[in-house]
Amino acid sequence: MQPIMTAAEINRFLETDFPQIHTDGRVFTVTAVEPGAVTMTFDPSERHLRPGGTVSGPAMFALADVCAYAAVLAHIGPVALAVTTSLNINFLRLPKPQPIICRCRILKLGKRLAVIDALLSQDGGPEPIAQATATYSIPPRG
Amino acid sequence: MQPIMTAAEINRFLETDFPQIHTDGRVFTVTAVEPGAVTMTFDPSERHLRPGGTVSGPAMFALADVCAYAAVLAHIGPVALAVTTSLNINFLRLPKPQPIICRCRILKLGKRLAVIDALLSQDGGPEPIAQATATYSIPPRG
Amino acid sequence: MQPIMTAAEINRFLETDFPQIHTDGRVFTVTAVEPGAVTMTFDPSERHLRPGGTVSGPAMFALADVCAYAAVLAHIGPVALAVTTSLNINFLRLPKPQPIICRCRILKLGKRLAVIDALLSQDGGPEPIAQATATYSIPPRG
Amino acid sequence: MQPIMTAAEINRFLETDFPQIHTDGRVFTVTAVEPGAVTMTFDPSERHLRPGGTVSGPAMFALADVCAYAAVLAHIGPVALAVTTSLNINFLRLPKPQPIICRCRILKLGKRLAVIDALLSQDGGPEPIAQATATYSIPPRG
Numbered sequence: 001m002q003p004i005m006t007a008a009e010i011n012r013f014l015e016t017d018f019p020q021i022h023t024d025g026r027v028f029t030v031t032a033v034e035p036g037a038v039t040m041t042f043d044p045s046e047r048h049l050r051p052g053g054t055v056s057g058p059a060m061f062a063l064a065d066v067c068a069y070a071a072v073l074a075h076i077g078p079v080a081l082a083v084t085t086s087l088n089i090n091f092l093r094l095p096k097p098q099p100i101i102c103r104c105r106i107l108k109l110g111k112r113l114a115v116i117d118a119l120l121s122q123d124g125g126p127e128p129i130a131q132a133t134a135t136y137s138i139p140p141r142g
Numbered sequence: 143m144q145p146i147m148t149a150a151e152i153n154r155f156l157e158t159d160f161p162q163i164h165t166d167g168r169v170f171t172v173t174a175v176e177p178g179a180v181t182m183t184f185d186p187s188e189r190h191l192r193p194g195g196t197v198s199g200p201a202m203f204a205l206a207d208v209c210a211y212a213a214v215l216a217h218i219g220p221v222a223l224a225v226t227t228s229l230n231i232n233f234l235r236l237p238k239p240q241p242i243i244c245r246c247r248i249l250k251l252g253k254r255l256a257v258i259d260a261l262l263s264q265d266g267g268p269e270p271i272a273q274a275t276a277t278y279s280i281p282p283r284g
Numbered sequence: 285m286q287p288i289m290t291a292a293e294i295n296r297f298l299e300t301d302f303p304q305i306h307t308d309g310r311v312f313t314v315t316a317v318e319p320g321a322v323t324m325t326f327d328p329s330e331r332h333l334r335p336g337g338t339v340s341g342p343a344m345f346a347l348a349d350v351c352a353y354a355a356v357l358a359h360i361g362p363v364a365l366a367v368t369t370s371l372n373i374n375f376l377r378l379p380k381p382q383p384i385i386c387r388c389r390i391l392k393l394g395k396r397l398a399v400i401d402a403l404l405s406q407d408g409g410p411e412p413i414a415q416a417t418a419t420y421s422i423p424p425r426g
Numbered sequence: 427m428q429p430i431m432t433a434a435e436i437n438r439f440l441e442t443d444f445p446q447i448h449t450d451g452r453v454f455t456v457t458a459v460e461p462g463a464v465t466m467t468f469d470p471s472e473r474h475l476r477p478g479g480t481v482s483g484p485a486m487f488a489l490a491d492v493c494a495y496a497a498v499l500a501h502i503g504p505v506a507l508a509v510t511t512s513l514n515i516n517f518l519r520l521p522k523p524q525p526i527i528c529r530c531r532i533l534k535l536g537k538r539l540a541v542i543d544a545l546l547s548q549d550g551g552p553e554p555i556a557q558a559t560a561t562y563s564i565p566p567r568g
Contacts, residue, residue: 020198023189047165056162057226058204065199084199085397086419088230088372088514090541090559092534107557108518112396113369113421115516117543117557131533131543133516133559135370135419137397227539228561230372230514232399232417234392249415250376254538255511255563257374259401259415273391273401275374275417277512277561279539304482307473331449340446341510342488349483368483372514 001036001109003074010038010070013078021066028066031101038071042100055095060120063102064089064132068116071104072136082114082136089132098122100129112138143178143251145216152180152212155220163208170208173243180213184242197237202262205244206231206274210258213246214278224256224278231274240264242271254280285320285393287358294322294354297362305350312350315385322355326384339379344404347386348373348416352400355388356420366398366420373416382406384413396422427462427535429500436464436496439504447492454492457527459500466493468526481521486546489528490515490558494542497530498562508540508562515558524548526555538564 005013007030014021014028021028025045032039040063048059065084072082100120108115113135120130147155149172156163156170163170167187174181182205190201207226214224242262250257255277262272289297291314298305298312305312309329316323324347332343349368356366384404392399397419404414431439433456440447440454447454451471458465466489474485491510498508526546534541539561546556 020189020192047162050162057207057229058200061203061229062200084233086230086232086370087199087203088228088559090228090533090561091226092541107516107554115370115518115557128533131541131559133514133557135516228512230417232391232419234399249374249412257376257415270391273399273417275372275415277374304473304476331446334446341491341513342484345487345513346484368517370514370516371483371487372512374512375510 001075001106003033003035004077005033005074007031007033010073013073014066014070017078021062028063030070033074037103037105038067038074040067040070040102040104042102044097044099049097053097055097055100057091060091060095060100060130061087061089063100063120064118064130065134067102067104068118068134068136071106071116072109072114072138075106075109076138082138085135085137087132087134089130091130093127093129095122095129114138143217143248145175145177146219147175147216149173149175152215155215156208156212159220163204170205172212175216178248180209180216180246182209182212182244182246184244186239186241191239195239197239197242199233202233202237202242202272203229203231205242205262206260206272207276209244209246210260210276210278213248213258214251214256214280217248217251218280224280227277227279229274229276231272233272235269235271237264237271256280285359285390287317287319288361289317289358291315291317294357297357298350298354301362305346312347314354317358320390322351322358322388324351324354324386326386328381328383333381337381339381339384341375344375344379344384344414345371345373347384347404348402348414349418351386351388352402352418352420355390355400356393356398356422359390359393360422366422369419369421371416371418373414375414377411377413379406379413398422427501427532429459429461430503431459431500433457433459436499439499440492440496443504447488454489456496462532464493464497464500464530466496466528466530468528470523470525475523479523481523481526483517486517486521486526486556487513487515489526489546490544490556491560493528493530494544494560494562497532497542498535498540498564501532501535502564508564511561511563513558513560515556517556519553519555521548521555540564
């Protein structure tokens with residue numbers, strides 16, 4: 001499974017075509033693209049934090065979702081428009097109010113469905129703070 | 143399973159203790175509390191919309207999460223602090239850029255775990271736009 | 285959403301085309317078909333029981349899966365061959381070693397994907413013993 | 427996270443305390459135990475096969491469930507009795523009627539909840555046939 005877009009190309013595409021995910025400044029940045037995998041950093045702003053100094057659940061959901069989308073994009077290109085059909089997320093540990101790294105691995109890239117595993121961690125620590133599995137519907141390609 | 147808080151009490155509690163979910167104005171409002179169930183309305187603001195005129199996935203995730211939390215709260219009171227441990231969401235139909243109604247039914251309210259079913263719909267239409275199942279960890283009660 | 289097969293027709297189809305689910309005698313029986321919903325009874329045999337007198341997890345998984353499949357079948361007919369793509373199950377209460385009733389409601393019946401909610405209960409008791417959400421891939425129809 | 431049971435000890439425990447999973451002969455065998463992970467082989471018998479020469483969904487569910495249970499057991503010992511509270515499984519590719527290898531990694535081993543990732547493959551092939559995430563409730567330890 002070979003990627004056909006670079007990290008820079010995906011970041012540019014997200015900025016142009018999904019400006020809404022950057023309403024509060026650029027918080028999501030693809031940092032690496034490998035065969036079958038994409039890594040993204042999320043730099044939480046005030047609005048993503050919660051009292052007690054943690055990152056909100058919806059912010060972690062958004063990170064897993066955008067990163068999984070970027071992983072599909074990286075391998076099928078910006079033409080097709082994949083749509084999230086389901087996402088299952090497990091919150092494992094309370095994150096600190098710091099950047100979160102998400103690594104997405106493509107488990108399946110079929111003609112109609114893609115299934116992606118997302119693992120969220122911080123500080124390069126070995127213990128994940130959340131794990132998600134996302135399914136995307138891929139539109140028919142001409 | 144009898145609720146011990148009213149809709150007004152839950153709304154007040156969310157406003158006081160979770161101001162961050164109302165950063166963009168009050169978008170989440172509990173409208174009904176029944177035995178084992180809570181109904182919430184989500185009135186999306188600009189930031190929750192997406193090009194093409196739909197509501198974002200993270201916004202629907204947040205709605206299911208807050209409403210499920212409110213359902214637990216309604217039945218165990220504001221003392222305990224339940225934490226989302228997992229959430230599985232299925233996106234069924236593209237929502238219109240309009241208010242979304244979420245109805246949460248408690249499937250189980252145990253000593254340690256609560257499991258809640260959430261059904262999101264619009265316009266009183268019979269066809270749901272999303273379905274979620276959420277699990278909350280309930281801290282030991284004194 | 286109108287069903288196009290009766291309970292008797294679905295039972296006959298399962299017997300003819302899926303004899304393997306009846307290896308230990310007929311344990312799964314569709315008892316009702318309604319618009320958008322199917323009800324099935326599972327009568328556990330020795331092999332489905334567990335020490336302590338409960339029903340095994342895989343048996344409950346199989347019940348939710350077969351019943352959801354029957355719900356799709358009831359509405360698109362026996363021609364198409366739907367395949368389970370994902371199933372999320374929550375075990376809520378330990379079942380007694382007695383028949384289990386599963387009610388499946390179709391949340392979405394699209395051209396390519398069907399999403400079904402399954403609720404398992406016993407004794408007509410109001411409290412579910414398990415809840416599942418299943419996704420089926422529907423092959424292109426001619 | 428250090429295991430406190432060997433593969434042989436877990437196999438013996440499963441045989442003694444869960445004879446029902448071996449009704450058709452010994453089909454589940456732990457082959458490796460590492461810090462935070464357990465690998466299990468499943469050798470399907472006639473009853474686990476389906477027409478067209480594939481392995482049934484419930485059989486793959488059972489494999490993921492037993493292997494995840496073995497992973498918890500390996501790290502907390504045979505005293506505590508963990509119970510599956512939820513399992514989310516994605517079926518990625520049709521398996522061949524051959525042995526399936528399941529590798530379970532513990533994502534979290536808390537005092538009350540364990541979350542385990544399970545990846546099923548065949549032939550040492552790089553492409554998984556199924557992925558599951560399971561949650562276990564761990565009883566209070568004295």
